[in-house]
Amino acid sequence: MRVLLFGIAKDIAGAPAITPSGVADVAALKEWLYAQYPRLRDLRSLMIAVNKVYANDEQPLLPGDEIAVIPPVSGG
Template identity: 55%
Template sequence: MRVLLFGIMKDIVAAKTLTIEAELPTVGDLKHWLKQEYPAVQDLKAVMIAVNKAYASDETMLSSEDEIAIIPPLSGG
């Protein structure tokens, strides 16, 4: 699974994208994996996941064809 990174997530991972080999069936599993693998994620105010350019709930199933992005706290405007 390849995921897109933005903002502070690029600094935490030190990359623009992340390729994950682990089996992560849902958005919730991905969030949990991120917090374990990169403890700095736990210090963020929130972290959301977008699947195919829309915010996804923890129950959303992930597939290898999905466009997945990690969305750290927003600060536009």
């Protein structure tokens, strides 16, 4: 499973993509991310998209899914 990171999440992880292990759903992925990169907890929100659709914590993750971690963004 490959997870794409964007914005500050990419900066915190130090890579544009990561490969987590042992995660079956979005909630488990978030906990894995927070354990590996504690600074992610400081963000006011962290959205996960699965196959280009925002996912809730119960969304199962399958090996072929396209997963993206999207931190808060602002624009002007």
